[in-house]
Amino acid sequence: MRFLLRRRATVARLAAWSVLETGQTFLLGWALARALDDGFLAGRQDIGLLWLGVAVLGVAAGALGTARVYGAVAGLVEPLRDLLVRRVVERGVRGGDGGAVSRLTQQVEIARDTFAGLIMVSRSFVFTATGALIGLFSLAPVLLLVVAPPLVAGVALFLGTLRPLSRGQEAFLIADENVSARLALVCAGLRDVTAAGAEEPTARDAATLIDREYRAARTLAWWAVPRVLALGIGGQLPLLLLLATAPWTLDRGVSPGALVGALAYVSQSLLPALQNLVHGLGTGGSRLAVVLRRLTHETGQQAQPAQELADTRPDAAAPALEASSLTFAYGPGAEPVLDGLDLTVPRGGHLAIVGPSGTGKSTLAGLAAGLLVPGAGEIRVRGLPARSPRAAAERVLIPQEAYVFSGTLRANLTYLRPDPVPDDELVGAAAAIGLAALLGRLGGLDAPLDPTALSAGERQLIALTRAYLSSAPLAVLDEATCHLDPAAERRAERAFATRPGGTLVVVAHRISSAHRADRILVMDGPRTVCGRHEELLGCSPLYRELAGAWGLPATSQPALALGDADRVDPVAGADLAGDGGHVVAHRAVGQMELARDLGDRGALGGE
Numbered sequence: 001m002r003f004l005l006r007r008r009a010t011v012a013r014l015a016a017w018s019v020l021e022t023g024q025t026f027l028l029g030w031a032l033a034r035a036l037d038d039g040f041l042a043g044r045q046d047i048g049l050l051w052l053g054v055a056v057l058g059v060a061a062g063a064l065g066t067a068r069v070y071g072a073v074a075g076l077v078e079p080l081r082d083l084l085v086r087r088v089v090e091r092g093v094r095g096g097d098g099g100a101v102s103r104l105t106q107q108v109e110i111a112r113d114t115f116a117g118l119i120m121v122s123r124s125f126v127f128t129a130t131g132a133l134i135g136l137f138s139l140a141p142v143l144l145l146v147v148a149p150p151l152v153a154g155v156a157l158f159l160g161t162l163r164p165l166s167r168g169q170e171a172f173l174i175a176d177e178n179v180s181a182r183l184a185l186v187c188a189g190l191r192d193v194t195a196a197g198a199e200e201p202t203a204r205d206a207a208t209l210i211d212r213e214y215r216a217a218r219t220l221a222w223w224a225v226p227r228v229l230a231l232g233i234g235g236q237l238p239l240l241l242l243l244a245t246a247p248w249t250l251d252r253g254v255s256p257g258a259l260v261g262a263l264a265y266v267s268q269s270l271l272p273a274l275q276n277l278v279h280g281l282g283t284g285g286s287r288l289a290v291v292l293r294r295l296t297h298e299t300g301q302q303a304q305p306a307q308e309l310a311d312t313r314p315d316a317a318a319p320a321l322e323a324s325s326l327t328f329a330y331g332p333g334a335e336p337v338l339d340g341l342d343l344t345v346p347r348g349g350h351l352a353i354v355g356p357s358g359t360g361k362s363t364l365a366g367l368a369a370g371l372l373v374p375g376a377g378e379i380r381v382r383g384l385p386a387r388s389p390r391a392a393a394e395r396v397l398i399p400q401e402a403y404v405f406s407g408t409l410r411a412n413l414t415y416l417r418p419d420p421v422p423d424d425e426l427v428g429a430a431a432a433i434g435l436a437a438l439l440g441r442l443g444g445l446d447a448p449l450d451p452t453a454l455s456a457g458e459r460q461l462i463a464l465t466r467a468y469l470s471s472a473p474l475a476v477l478d479e480a481t482c483h484l485d486p487a488a489e490r491r492a493e494r495a496f497a498t499r500p501g502g503t504l505v506v507v508a509h510r511i512s513s514a515h516r517a518d519r520i521l522v523m524d525g526p527r528t529v530c531g532r533h534e535e536l537l538g539c540s541p542l543y544r545e546l547a548g549a550w551g552l553p554a555t556s557q558p559a560l561a562l563g564d565a566d567r568v569d570p571v572a573g574a575d576l577a578g579d580g581g582h583v584v585a586h587r588a589v590g591q592m593e594l595a596r597d598l599g600d601r602g603a604l605g606g607e
Contacts, residue, residue, distance in 0.1 A: 003083075007076060014072035014119070017065045018127045024062025025131030025269045026138075029261035031055035033139055036257030073119050081112040107173065114288040121273075121280035128273040132265040139258040146245055147238040147266060151274075154234015158278055161226045168220045175213035182209055188366065189330045189337070195358025198334030205331050231278050235271040242266065314394055315383030320474050320503035321345040321368055325377035328363055336375070337363050343521065343530065347382075347473070350497045350504045352514040354546060355523030361507045364523075365478040368505065369397040381474060396472040398480035402463035404454060410445040412462055416470035426469070432495040433465045434488050456483040464492050474503045482509040489513065511546050522546075 004011055031051045039048025085108055129151075136144045186193060186202055193202050242249075242262055249259065323343040329336040337360040345351050353361045366372040367379050370387040384391040396416065404412055413429070414421045423445065430439045438458055442449065451459065460483050467475055475496050481489040489509070493516060496504045506513050514520045514533070521530045524542045536543040 003080060004076070007079070010072055010075040014069060014076070014123065017068040017072060018123050020065025021062050021124065022127045022131040022134075024058045024065075025128050025265070026135045027055055027058030028268060029132070029135045029265040030138065031058065032264050033255070033257035033261030036260055037255045038257075041256065069120070069123070073116055076119065077112055077116040080115055081108060084108045084111055111288060111292060117280045118288055121276040125273040125277040128269050132269045135265055136262055139261050140249070140254045142249055142252055142254060143242070143258065143262045146241050146249070147262065147270070150237040150241065151234045151270065154230045154232070154237070154274065155277075157233060158227065158230035158281075161223060161230070162281070165220070165223050168216065168223065172213065172216040172220055175209065175216045179206070179209045179213055182206055185372075186330060188371070189363055191358045192337040192360055192363050193330045193334065196330070196335040196337055198329070198331055201333035202331040205333070227278050231275060235266075235274045238266045238270070239263065314390065318380065318383030319344050320347045320349060321351075321379070321381055321505060322383075323364075323367075323377065323379045326364075326367065326374055326379055327376035328360075328367060328372060328374050338367075339526075340377070341528065345503060345505060347503055348501070350506075350516070350518045351521060352506045352508045352517035352519075353521045353523060354508045354511060354514050355528075355542070359523035359525060361523050362478055365397065365476050365505070365507050368474075368476055369395060371397075394472055395474040395476060396467045396470045397476045397478065398460075398463050398467045400479040400482055402456075402459040402480070404449065404451040404459045404462050406451060407449055408446050409439065409442055409449050409462070412449060413445070413466050413469055415466055416472070421469060429465050429469050433461060433468055434491045434495075435461045435465045438462075457485075457488070460484060461488070461492070464496075468495060468499065473501050474505070475499075476505045476507075478507045479509045481513075486510065486512060490516065514546075 031054045035048040035051035035055075039045065039051055088108060133144065133148065136147055183206065186206065193199060242259070246259060250256070321343070322345070323341050326338050326341040326343070327336050328338045341364075353364060355361055363372065367374060368381065368386060370381075370391060373387065379386045381391040382394045384394065410426065413426055426445055427436075427439070430436050438461060439445070454462075460480060464477075464480060477493075477496070481492055484492065490512070493504070493506060493513060496502060497516070504517075506517065508514050519530060519532060520536055520543070522528060522536060522540050522543045524540070527540070527542070529536065529540050529543075531539070533547075537547060
């Protein structure tokens with residue numbers, strides 16, 4: 001109501017154009033009665049045709065009013081939709097609302113469509129019923145006594161179903177939100193669900209929620225029965241009563257033309273208007289009441305906790321990232337992907353996370369980014385809960401699938417910066433990450449950008465540069481360089497690692513990323529360990545296997561004295577996985593030779 005009161009001018013314009021419908025309805029029955037009584041039945045065809053012409057003019061005037069009504073309705077509907085979208089997006093972004101997808105894609109559109117339909121059908125019924133009842137009274141008051149009681153009874157029965165309809169609709173929307181939130185969680189961690197062997201309990205849990213939504217939908221369908229009954233009483237019964245009482249009304253001075261006009265009022269005006277009201281308000285009205293209550297009331301309920309979190313400040317002495325007894329599982333009965341993990345990443349640190357697929361690497365990144373809710377324990381960013389709004393300003397997550405939107409390159413790069421960014425800073429960041437070549441090829445910072453024309457690696461470079469320019473000190477790269485070649489990946493990671501005041505956490509796509517990190521977290525279920533490269537070679541069989549398979553420097557020592565003329569020395573095998581008796585350089589190599597000329601026992605690819 002407050003929303004409508006703030007738009008009184010639009011509401012007044014809507015009512016003014018709707019008055020034409022009242023005149024159209026009145027003229028329909030009145031002109032028909034006069035055409036019969038004063039014209040055709042009296043033998044004066046010209047008078048009859050004249051009154052029929054008046055009825056046609058009334059229909060034309062009503063059509064003009066209806067056309068103008070749509071513009072006024074749009075002036076109410078679109079501002080409501082914009083208001084609700086802003087509220088839902090703000091709540092989803094700032095408060096981490098798990099049901100935001102359902103609210104934005106379904107509930108806001110339900111509110112928009114049903115609000116428009118509610119205005120149209122309720123306005124139409126009020127003005128049409130007013131015109132019809134005035135016409136009945138003007139023709140013969142006794143006709144009003146025949147039509148009004150069943151009409152009022154039908155409308156009252158229909159209004160009595162609105163409250164249970166609203167409750168059933170709310171139960172359906174809650175069930176739909178639960179399904180949406182559960183499926184979003186399962187899809188995000190599908191690999192971890194599979195790795196933990198939790199397919200069956202996860203499927204059972206989802207099936208329970210889907211079945212609950214199905215039962216709620218069936219309950220709503222049953223409420224169609226009283227709606228049909230109300231329509232029969234309020235719309236069909238008056239027609240039968242007019243025909244059944246015709247001898248009685250004619251004996252009391254009702255003319256044949258007035259009786260035909262009354263039938264026209266009921267069949268052509270009241271019955272269609274009541275049908276629209278029952279079908280529109282019965283489903284749409286209950287939906288609108290539920291959706292508006294959930295979109296506005298619940299947003300207000302969560303405003304206070306969000307404000308309390310907003311007042312929290314980062315702890316100057318806290319680590320960049322800290323996990324304490326962190327546990328997470330995809331579903332109540334699923335095996336935990338993370339179980340009691342303790343981890344501390346100091347400010348300015350560089351941590352790499354490695355391990356086989358499905359061991360929880362991306363899950364840990366999602367928890368650090370506040371996208372997932374821990375089952376137990378806690379994870380903090382600079383002393384703040386990871387899901388708090390203030391923590392969101394302290395970290396930036398770069399996922400594997402980089403998001404680039406249409407617009408300019410400048411708009412993409414400065415998306416995470418509220419303040420204007422100088423051109424020299426943008427160019428410097430592009431050079432540090434390795435975006436300079438693409439910047440030149442596109443034609444500068446203000447060149448239009450078509451995401452579909454970029455390769456996956458180019459999109460990742462843009463997303464990395466955007467994160468590099470953000471003011472968030474903690475950067476989490478979740479396989480964000482998987483489409484880059486090793487040299488480009490090394491350059492980007494070095495830029496983040498040397499960013500002033502920055503902390504880097506990398507979910508490694510290549511094991512070479514781990515070798516560049518200060519510390520390495522090896523995700524291996526109950527054998528998860530964290531340490532430096534040399535320490536992990538001695539205590540983690542999985543890391544030794546990964547390091548050997550990728551050819552990282554291990555514990556082999558040159559078999560001959562250093563100082564070969566070509567500064568390349570043979571390496572003795574140390575029974576390491578992947579050790580093929582290759583050659584390594586003990587200092588900068590200025591010249592490359594064919595592998596066969598160096599006496600290598602295996603080919604390296606022609607170097």
